[in-house]
Amino acid sequence: MNDMTPIRSGRPAQGEDGPLNVSRRGFLGGAAALVLSVTLPVGRARAQTAGAVTPGTRIDAFLEIRPDSTVLFRSAFMEGGQGVFTAMAQIVGEELDVDPANFVVESAPPGPDYLLLGGGRFTGGSMSVRSSYETMRRLGASARQMLLQAASEQLSAPAAELSTEPGRVTHAASGRHLAYGELAQAAAGLPVPENVTLRSNDTFRWIGKPVPRLDVRDKSTGRAQYAIDLRVDGMLHAAVQHSPRLGGEPEALANEAEVQAMPGVHSIHTLPGAVAVVADSWWRARRAVETLQVTWTDPAPDTPRAMPADFSSETRRETLKSTEGDGIAFEQEGDVAEAFAGAARVVEATYDAPYLVHGQLEPPSAIARWNDDGTLELWIPNQAPEMFQADAAKLAGIEPEKVIIHSPMLGGFFGRHFLYQTANPYPQAIQLSRAVGRPVKLIWSREEEFLRDAVRPLGVARLRAGLDAEGLPVALEAVAIGEGPSGRWFGRAADQADSSAVEGMAGKVYAIANRRVAQLPVDDPAIIGFWRSVGHSMNDFFYETFFDEVADAGQQDPYELRHRLLAESPRHRALLETVAELSGGWKRGPFTAGDGTTRARGVAMASPFGSEVATIAEVSLQDGEVAVHDVWVAIDPGSIVNPAVIEAQVNSAVALGLSSALLEEVVYVDGIPQARNFDGYPILRPDQMPRVHVRIVESGAPMGGIGEPGVPGVPPAVVNAASVLTGQRIRSLPLAKIELKGAEG
Amino acid sequence: MELTINGSTHQIDVEPDTPLLWVLRDELGMTGTKYGCGVAQCGACTVLIDGQATRSCVTTVDSIVGMTVTTIEAIEQDSEGQKVVEAWVANQVPQCGYCQSGQVMAATALLKQTPQPTDEDIAAAMVNLCRCGTYNAISAAVRQAARA
Numbered sequence: 001m002n003d004m005t006p007i008r009s010g011r012p013a014q015g016e017d018g019p020l021n022v023s024r025r026g027f028l029g030g031a032a033a034l035v036l037s038v039t040l041p042v043g044r045a046r047a048q049t050a051g052a053v054t055p056g057t058r059i060d061a062f063l064e065i066r067p068d069s070t071v072l073f074r075s076a077f078m079e080g081g082q083g084v085f086t087a088m089a090q091i092v093g094e095e096l097d098v099d100p101a102n103f104v105v106e107s108a109p110p111g112p113d114y115l116l117l118g119g120g121r122f123t124g125g126s127m128s129v130r131s132s133y134e135t136m137r138r139l140g141a142s143a144r145q146m147l148l149q150a151a152s153e154q155l156s157a158p159a160a161e162l163s164t165e166p167g168r169v170t171h172a173a174s175g176r177h178l179a180y181g182e183l184a185q186a187a188a189g190l191p192v193p194e195n196v197t198l199r200s201n202d203t204f205r206w207i208g209k210p211v212p213r214l215d216v217r218d219k220s221t222g223r224a225q226y227a228i229d230l231r232v233d234g235m236l237h238a239a240v241q242h243s244p245r246l247g248g249e250p251e252a253l254a255n256e257a258e259v260q261a262m263p264g265v266h267s268i269h270t271l272p273g274a275v276a277v278v279a280d281s282w283w284r285a286r287r288a289v290e291t292l293q294v295t296w297t298d299p300a301p302d303t304p305r306a307m308p309a310d311f312s313s314e315t316r317r318e319t320l321k322s323t324e325g326d327g328i329a330f331e332q333e334g335d336v337a338e339a340f341a342g343a344a345r346v347v348e349a350t351y352d353a354p355y356l357v358h359g360q361l362e363p364p365s366a367i368a369r370w371n372d373d374g375t376l377e378l379w380i381p382n383q384a385p386e387m388f389q390a391d392a393a394k395l396a397g398i399e400p401e402k403v404i405i406h407s408p409m410l411g412g413f414f415g416r417h418f419l420y421q422t423a424n425p426y427p428q429a430i431q432l433s434r435a436v437g438r439p440v441k442l443i444w445s446r447e448e449e450f451l452r453d454a455v456r457p458l459g460v461a462r463l464r465a466g467l468d469a470e471g472l473p474v475a476l477e478a479v480a481i482g483e484g485p486s487g488r489w490f491g492r493a494a495d496q497a498d499s500s501a502v503e504g505m506a507g508k509v510y511a512i513a514n515r516r517v518a519q520l521p522v523d524d525p526a527i528i529g530f531w532r533s534v535g536h537s538m539n540d541f542f543y544e545t546f547f548d549e550v551a552d553a554g555q556q557d558p559y560e561l562r563h564r565l566l567a568e569s570p571r572h573r574a575l576l577e578t579v580a581e582l583s584g585g586w587k588r589g590p591f592t593a594g595d596g597t598t599r600a601r602g603v604a605m606a607s608p609f610g611s612e613v614a615t616i617a618e619v620s621l622q623d624g625e626v627a628v629h630d631v632w633v634a635i636d637p638g639s640i641v642n643p644a645v646i647e648a649q650v651n652s653a654v655a656l657g658l659s660s661a662l663l664e665e666v667v668y669v670d671g672i673p674q675a676r677n678f679d680g681y682p683i684l685r686p687d688q689m690p691r692v693h694v695r696i697v698e699s700g701a702p703m704g705g706i707g708e709p710g711v712p713g714v715p716p717a718v719v720n721a722a723s724v725l726t727g728q729r730i731r732s733l734p735l736a737k738i739e740l741k742g743a744e745g
Numbered sequence: 746m747e748l749t750i751n752g753s754t755h756q757i758d759v760e761p762d763t764p765l766l767w768v769l770r771d772e773l774g775m776t777g778t779k780y781g782c783g784v785a786q787c788g789a790c791t792v793l794i795d796g797q798a799t800r801s802c803v804t805t806v807d808s809i810v811g812m813t814v815t816t817i818e819a820i821e822q823d824s825e826g827q828k829v830v831e832a833w834v835a836n837q838v839p840q841c842g843y844c845q846s847g848q849v850m851a852a853t854a855l856l857k858q859t860p861q862p863t864d865e866d867i868a869a870a871m872v873n874l875c876r877c878g879t880y881n882a883i884s885a886a887v888r889q890a891a892r893a
Contacts, residue, residue, distance in 0.1 A: 216833070222776075222849075263760060654878065655880065656878060659878075
């Protein structure tokens with residue numbers, strides 16, 4: 001990535017390292033105001049203490065208590081709509097004894113304090129709250145204890161006589177109070193306590209309550225700032241045009257002089273796999289770069305990840321379907337071969353689901369600035385700042401400590417902002433900034449984003465079930481054919497299945513005595529990524545829809561069969577009963593609704609990301625298309641932090657799951673994705689949104705995830721319902737590509 | 746070229762066919778109005794032009810000279826806009842929030858023209874995309890704003 005050639009620079013390079021004019025929130029005040037806080041730049045603190053830090057324990061890395069007793073909290077996890085900033089304020093505030101409304105939360109910089117996920121850090125896997133819940137409570141409790149100790153000294157009163165109420169320490173005997181803001185400086189000098197007592201759950205004021213989100217007013221008035229909104233002094237704007245087929249390189253520019261003369265154009269550049277124009281505004285840069293007439297080379301034979309010219313999603317699907325083999329077992333129980341041999345009947349089906357883009361509404365961007373002290377500063381949407389820091393350092397040829405990463409609010413992510421080869425704009429911004437000697441802000445247009453997003457892989461699954469004489473399943477085999485994103489980006493041992501390829505067919509809870517779930521790996525030519533709920537996003541569709549086929553083959557009601565196979569699993573059976581009750585009692589249909597339409601319902605269960613979910617959908621057919629009227633979701637995440645956020649996340653998950661079931665599909669032809677904007681890649685519209693009914697069940701099981709678990713049950717519940725009306729099996733998504741016939745209206 | 750935005754007059758020196766969106770964002774630093782698709786599909790760039798909800802990503806500046814532009818930055822100075830914002834907060838509508846400037850502008854335009862919208866009016870007017878799926882919260886908030 002270092003063979004960039006500035007073709008021509010219309011102006012002399014200028015070194016401009018003026019101060020960032022991204023304003024900090026006003027009420028935080030100046031740096032002199034910070035008290036219980038880190039006093040060294042985090043980068044330096046890291047260099048001095050790396051290796052000696054236990055993540056999540058150094059209070060000053062996370063908390064600043066201001067003179068006005070408000071709290072600045074640095075979150076290890078990024079906010080992108082899932083409400084994690086508010087959750088952090090609730091959890092820390094509960095133990096610190098500060099109302100979450102008095103928190104300001106921002107993304108923490110890279111650093112050893114924030115490596116809360118087994119020594120690493122990312123925002124994903126629905127892991128944020130459940131992985132840090134205890135640690136963040138202890139952090140808040142420790143800080144409170146230090147404030148109490150400081151108050152004890154200032155008031156000359158024994159700590160045992162002191163208590164706290166939100167934002168202050170109280171000495172009841174003398175009626176005296178000290179606000180946290182008055183104590184923070186003294187508290188900062190005290191040692192962090194070794195042991196702290198956490199609040200009893202029954203005294204929670206904020207954990208478990210529908211605390212309003214901290215960012216809602218800013219997001220309702222246009223004040224929230226995303227990466228794409230930021231500006232640094234002296235910056236130029238850049239736009240790119242990528243090789244339509246991944247792996248091609250710019251060979252010749254036919255009209256370079258014409259483009260160079262366009263208004264506002266600063267310079268034209270070739271980049272790996274792309275051309276760029278730097279200009280004085282993004283619109284001018286974009287218009288210029290899209291005016292460039294570029295001849296692209298065919299990828300050189302050894303180009304890694306070059307897209308073959310004959311690649312299409314259709315051939316990929318057929319290739320996977322026709323790939324023979326049993327794959328690498330991921331989950332095995334009982335004796336599958338013998339059970340199939342003795343089965344009264346065998347049901348088989350092959351399912352598939354398409355490539356998907358993330359479609360987060362904020363197009364990706366990056367601001368890069370080289371500073372006089374040799375540091376490189378980046379403002380980039382990301383879900384894993386340390387990983388981006390390390391990669392940027394490699395590209396820039398400097399030490400990671402010299403790369404400063406800012407992680408703004410994400411305008412949606414859904415897995416989009418991990419480190420994906422060729423799918424992140426910051427390498428281009430780094431190169432352009434170095435070439436022009438000024439800060440550069442690069443935005444990928446929606447068209448470039450849809451061209452280079454890391455797609456949810458296309459998946460195929462072969463499923464087979466053996467039924468006994470009573471029509472009950474005694475054996476089930478599921479083989480996922482293709483490649484998963486975990487294996488792609490983190491490696492897969494040759495003899496091991498990738499969990500991200502099988503999750504959602506593995507880990508099912510039904511009592512089927514003989515089971516085998518396997519992956520038959522077939523490398524995917526596309527750049528694949530994590531898409532909200534990852535393997536579950538398609539595998540629960542495959543499994544739970546096939547489950548209804550099995551039920552029908554055995555002449556069982558699909559709800560009753562699930563219920564029966566959960567007899568030994570009280571948590572799941574209760575959840576299934578809960579969603580049935582929430583929907584007014586299970587009925588499959590077809591039935592006639594109050595408005596005269598013919599409707600049916602489908603049910604599905606999923607066990608994603610540590611939570612349990614049961615989903616029922618009610619649909620009708622309108623003009624050959626599925627209309628979804630209601631979706632009922634019972635979700636058991638064990639225990640919770642914010643029920644309002646959970647309800648919002650379930651609504652969101654229903655929307656995304658339904659969008660994928662009904663509409664979404666990336667089609668590749670000749671190695672190129674065909675849709676370049678939302679006109680060619682429709683996503684769920686408001687008029688397609690069903691009513692969503694949510695019931696949260698707190699079973700007391702270990703805390704599970706929230707952001708993703710609502711997604712996987714939606715496609716199978718919808719398709720199972722649709723199949724009741726059409727009388728035909730639907731084994732391929734999205735539904736929009738199928739002409740559905742059946743009980744209309 | 747002279748543009749009237751949120752009650753102030755601005756002298757703009759750009760190509761006449763520049764979309765209003767990029768004048769707002771890059772020339773005037775008003776980044777509350779968002780770029781999502783650039784082809785009038787998503788509605789994140791919705792502003793009011795003479796009170797009408799308009800997609801600024803496909804509205805060239807030369808087509809609106811002499812007209813009145815209102816953006817999200819001035820929404821709380823508008824009586825309907827203020828109601829909409831309060832309803833948005835009360836209903837906790839935003840998730841990632843990226844589309845919400847456009848949603849708030851669309852809702853404000855609706856209530857200016859139809860103070861008591863039916864559910865059909867709301868469905869017809871509130872057509873902007875939201876990838877987080879806040880659609881139900883949006884409808885509830887519009888209904889609440891109409892009652893306020």
